[in-house]
Amino acid sequence: MSERVLRGSRLGSVSYETDRDTDLAPRQMVEYACPRGHRFTVPFATEAELPSTWQCTLCSAVALLTDGAPPEEKAGKPPRTHWDMLLERRSVDDLEVLLTERLELLRGAESGGRKTA
Numbered sequence: 001m002s003e004r005v006l007r008g009s010r011l012g013s014v015s016y017e018t019d020r021d022t023d024l025a026p027r028q029m030v031e032y033a034c035p036r037g038h039r040f041t042v043p044f045a046t047e048a049e050l051p052s053t054w055q056c057t058l059c060s061a062v063a064l065l066t067d068g069a070p071p072e073e074k075a076g077k078p079p080r081t082h083w084d085m086l087l088e089r090r091s092v093d094d095l096e097v098l099l100t101e102r103l104e105l106l107r108g109a110e111s112g113g114r115k116t117a
């Protein structure tokens, strides 16, 4: 039956070579986004394991697979440090005042402690 289909197509304008190409494993176009904003697609066989990164075709940077989570989320914000959290509650001016107070206390305690010597 399939032979008959092939023969039929050979009679038409479509060449046998083209038919063979369509018989190849099904493909998928996988999109990657590079940190410089380039987006490009790479063809993979559907059963292929997709690499999570691919070299950008435009600038050779490491591009990330855009399948699923958007790349902005993957890049993410850097984790908040204690310093960041501190700054959310107090301004740098506040912190400087606190620091000077602390330093004065320390110096006071130090000189006070040495007075006996």
Ligand SMILES: [Zn+2]
Pocket (backbone or CB within 6 Å): 034, 035, 036, 037, 038, 056, 057, 058, 059, 060, 061
């Ligand atoms: Zn790029």
